[in-house]
Amino acid sequence: MRWRTARLSGRTPIYGGALAALTVTACLTVSACTPGANTNAGGPATPTGGQVATDPATMGHVTLKVLDYFTGGADNTWMNQVIAAFEKKYPNITITRQSLTWTNLMQELPLKLRSPSPADIVPPNNGWQSLGALVQGRLVSSLASYATAYGWDKNVPQSILRQQEFSANGKQMGTGVVFGMPVALSSMIEVYYNQSLLHRLGLTVPATFSAFTADLAKAKQAGMTPIEFGNQGQYGVTQPLYSIMDALGDQSAITNLIYSQGSGSLDSQASGFPLAVQTMSGWAAKGYFTHDFAGVPETVAQQKFIDGNGLFHFDYSGSLPFTKPAQSAGFGSFVMPRDDGRPPVATMSAATELCVSSKSAHPAAAAAFLNFAASPAAAQIAVNLGIDPMLAPNVSLSRSNPLFADEVTNANQVTAHDSSVPYLDWATPTLLNTLIVQMQEMLGGKTTINGAIGAVQADYAKFRAQASK
Numbered sequence: 001m002r003w004r005t006a007r008l009s010g011r012t013p014i015y016g017g018a019l020a021a022l023t024v025t026a027c028l029t030v031s032a033c034t035p036g037a038n039t040n041a042g043g044p045a046t047p048t049g050g051q052v053a054t055d056p057a058t059m060g061h062v063t064l065k066v067l068d069y070f071t072g073g074a075d076n077t078w079m080n081q082v083i084a085a086f087e088k089k090y091p092n093i094t095i096t097r098q099s100l101t102w103t104n105l106m107q108e109l110p111l112k113l114r115s116p117s118p119a120d121i122v123p124p125n126n127g128w129q130s131l132g133a134l135v136q137g138r139l140v141s142s143l144a145s146y147a148t149a150y151g152w153d154k155n156v157p158q159s160i161l162r163q164q165e166f167s168a169n170g171k172q173m174g175t176g177v178v179f180g181m182p183v184a185l186s187s188m189i190e191v192y193y194n195q196s197l198l199h200r201l202g203l204t205v206p207a208t209f210s211a212f213t214a215d216l217a218k219a220k221q222a223g224m225t226p227i228e229f230g231n232q233g234q235y236g237v238t239q240p241l242y243s244i245m246d247a248l249g250d251q252s253a254i255t256n257l258i259y260s261q262g263s264g265s266l267d268s269q270a271s272g273f274p275l276a277v278q279t280m281s282g283w284a285a286k287g288y289f290t291h292d293f294a295g296v297p298e299t300v301a302q303q304k305f306i307d308g309n310g311l312f313h314f315d316y317s318g319s320l321p322f323t324k325p326a327q328s329a330g331f332g333s334f335v336m337p338r339d340d341g342r343p344p345v346a347t348m349s350a351a352t353e354l355c356v357s358s359k360s361a362h363p364a365a366a367a368a369f370l371n372f373a374a375s376p377a378a379a380q381i382a383v384n385l386g387i388d389p390m391l392a393p394n395v396s397l398s399r400s401n402p403l404f405a406d407e408v409t410n411a412n413q414v415t416a417h418d419s420s421v422p423y424l425d426w427a428t429p430t431l432l433n434t435l436i437v438q439m440q441e442m443l444g445g446k447t448t449i450n451g452a453i454g455a456v457q458a459d460y461a462k463f464r465a466q467a468s469k
Helices: 017-022 073-089 102-114 128-136 144-150 158-164 195-200 209-221 235-248 251-258 273-285 298-306 363-373 376-384 402-417 431-443 449-467
Strands: 002-004 014-016 062-068 093-099 186-194 312-316 331-334 346-350 353-356
Touching: 062 073, 062 102, 062 363, 073 093, 073 363, 073 376, 093 363, 102 128, 128 353, 144 363, 158 251, 158 346, 186 195, 186 235, 186 402, 209 312, 235 251, 235 273, 235 298, 235 312, 235 346, 235 431, 273 431, 273 449, 298 312, 331 402, 346 402, 353 363, 363 376, 431 449
Parallel strands: 062 093
Antiparallel strands: 002 014, 186 312, 186 331, 186 346
């Protein structure tokens, strides 16, 4: 699941990962996801090797149609400004834009791509139920040649680029051919902290996972809420769960599990998942979470945190509901540290990816726009709007907002170390629902730790067995 709402912007939530499986018909097997027998889809617009055009100024007068789900707020402004900057740089290319809500777009995208004249550029969801289905249906183009020509295969961290890769038949994720390009907007799970409460306890930002857990005990002993947490909608549980898993598991093991590569399982210690579930159970038993957190809406927990009612809060970058820049003073963020001295691992992706329709008459111009939307110039536009950037370590950043500076630094550090993992629920089309139900029941005492772990592993094993047929 990928979620961003917006600080200072009124942006609508952006969902990703397996959450789309709850808004469209869930795919129970990879083959069942194929959006129709579209044998005339056209396939890859370019061969996987060879030279392709990369200078938009030489492409003649072109009109590109872009479809996105940035329907309001700062993301909408970002897209408009990126398009304007691209058209100014390349006046021979005109871009027309259509925006749909996330739910409508996910429901309609396969049909739109099968229409006689689809958009040239579209934003599928990551994972099996969206991008994988479009690849299988030959509805989006291979971008392998452009990845080489533009240097995406060298300049984009592999942990990020792999999120756009599928085998040509759409049956393997995280390997094979590049079918999408991330935009220069990040979405990452972080730990937020209240500086004054931290200082009141005589603490500094924890440098290890053990130090973080010790801080929780000290906060509880001092009468504070250690972690402001709401899980009424059940999705909130993924944020601390994934952060703990990233701190305790092995990055490669987690990544391979999500991409169904190798022989690992979610109930293995290398995945970090069993320890993460056990840790969440222990924290709940010790009262480290908000009282009656199961009935607290996620938005209420966010507001209570920025009102000063908790030491820590797990959330997606850019999601705290500040209405004025001054409100963010006194808060900071970090990626959950590890105990083994390795760089922190973060669950991270771009806020969206862009793909090229296999029916596009202008694939070279479309790829050029994808390259621009991922460029440092696009990242700087994001920073100017107060949106968390990605793929741009040298953006010019005002230090007037220390929290935003923390978030940008966190994203840059994870990018520099190539230490991100995809969202765990991408592993199967149904895993998000299984995760949130099992965690809710485990935290509510309706199932055991081993019962929850076993149910999640069973979902994962069932999907892998079906996908291998």
